[in-house]
Amino acid sequence: MRQFALSCVLAASLALPAFAEEVTIATAQGDVTLPAQPQKVAVFDIAAIDSLNALGVAVAGAPDNTYMPYLQDATKDAAKIGTLFEPNLETLAGLGPDLIIIGGRSAAQKAAVEQVGTTIDMTISPDLLTDAKARIDAYGKLFAKTDEATALNATLDEKIAALQEASKGKGKALVILTNGPKMSAYGKGSRFGWIYDATGLPEAVENLKVGSHGDAISHEFIAEANPDWLFVIDRGAAVGAEGQSAEATLTNPLIEGTNAWKNGRVAYLPPANMYISGAGYNSLVETLDQLTAAVSK
Incomplete structure (x- = not known):
C-alpha cells in the first residue's frame, strides 16, 4: 500500500510542469522577470527582430511586412501576425507564443496583445545608442546568449569610436x-x-x-x-x-x-x-x- 502511494506521488510529480528558470531583464517599462529561454516568440518590433536575428534567435511570429529585405528572409518561416499597428489576434492566439515583444509603432497595442500572452515593451528612446545595446544585453540574458550579446555590443562600440574619430574637426x-x-x-x-x-x-x-x-x-x-x-x-x-x-x-x-x-x-x-x-x-x-x-x- 505504501509503495502504491509513493508511486502515485511520483506519477503526479512527473505530470506537473517543470518550473522554468527565471531571469530579470530591462525593458522600456522597467525590469521584468520572465521564464528564461522562451521557445516560441512573436515579435511586433522590427528592431527587436533585427537584434534577435543577429543573436541567432529565430522568431515564431513576425509582422506581415518587416520592410528590411534581409529580415524578410529571416522571417520567411514565421507566422504572419498582422501589422505594426493592427495585430491579428486570432492568428497570434493560434500561434500560442511563450512571449510577445512589442516596441515603437506597435507599443500602443500592448493592451490588446497581452490578452494572448506575456508581453514586453522594448521601445527605443531617443537615446538610441544606449538603448540599442541595452536591448541586445537583455535579449542575450533572456535567451542564454550573453557571450554573443557582449560580442555584438563590442562591435558597436568599436564602430562608434571609429566614426567619432573620423568626424573630428x-x-x-x-x-x-x-x-x-x-x-x-x-x-x-x-x-x-x-x-x-x-x-x-x-x-x-x-x-x-x-x-x-x-x-x-x-x-x-x-x-x-x-x-x-x-x-x-x-x-x-x-x-x-x-x-x-x-x-x-x-x-x-x-x-x-x-x-x-x-x-x-x-x-x-x-x-x-x-x-x-x-x-x-x-x-x-x-x-x-x-x-x-x-x-x-
Whole structure:
C-alpha cells in the first residue's frame, strides 16, 4: 500500500510542469522577470527582430511586412501576425507564443496583445545608442546568449569610436527628414538626434523642437543654417511610398549654396534603417558604416 502511494506521488510529480528558470531583464517599462529561454516568440518590433536575428534567435511570429529585405528572409518561416499597428489576434492566439515583444509603432497595442500572452515593451528612446545595446544585453540574458550579446555590443562600440574619430574637426551638422516635398529638422534629444551623438558633430542649429515629427523647415531654413554636413532621411523611400525623392526635394539653389552641398557633404542615410529599424543591430551597423564612409571622404 505504501509503495502504491509513493508511486502515485511520483506519477503526479512527473505530470506537473517543470518550473522554468527565471531571469530579470530591462525593458522600456522597467525590469521584468520572465521564464528564461522562451521557445516560441512573436515579435511586433522590427528592431527587436533585427537584434534577435543577429543573436541567432529565430522568431515564431513576425509582422506581415518587416520592410528590411534581409529580415524578410529571416522571417520567411514565421507566422504572419498582422501589422505594426493592427495585430491579428486570432492568428497570434493560434500561434500560442511563450512571449510577445512589442516596441515603437506597435507599443500602443500592448493592451490588446497581452490578452494572448506575456508581453514586453522594448521601445527605443531617443537615446538610441544606449538603448540599442541595452536591448541586445537583455535579449542575450533572456535567451542564454550573453557571450554573443557582449560580442555584438563590442562591435558597436568599436564602430562608434571609429566614426567619432573620423568626424573630428569636420564642422557642424544638420539632420533632416524628407517626406515628399516636406522637410523636418531634428536636433539632439529628438528621434534622430542620436546621429549627433554617434558622430560627435555639433548641431548647426541648436534648440530645435524635440518630438517624433521634428521641426518643419524650408529651403530657406537650411540655407540660413548653412551646415557643413547635411544628413538626410527619406521617409518615402523607407516605406515604399510614391512621390518626390529626397534628392529632388533638396535640389534647390538655396541648398546648393550651403557648405554641405558645395563640398559634397550631403549624406543620404539608409532610409529603412533610420526610419523603421534604427536600433536593430544589423541596421545600426550598416548605418554607422555608411556614416563613417561619408565623413571619411
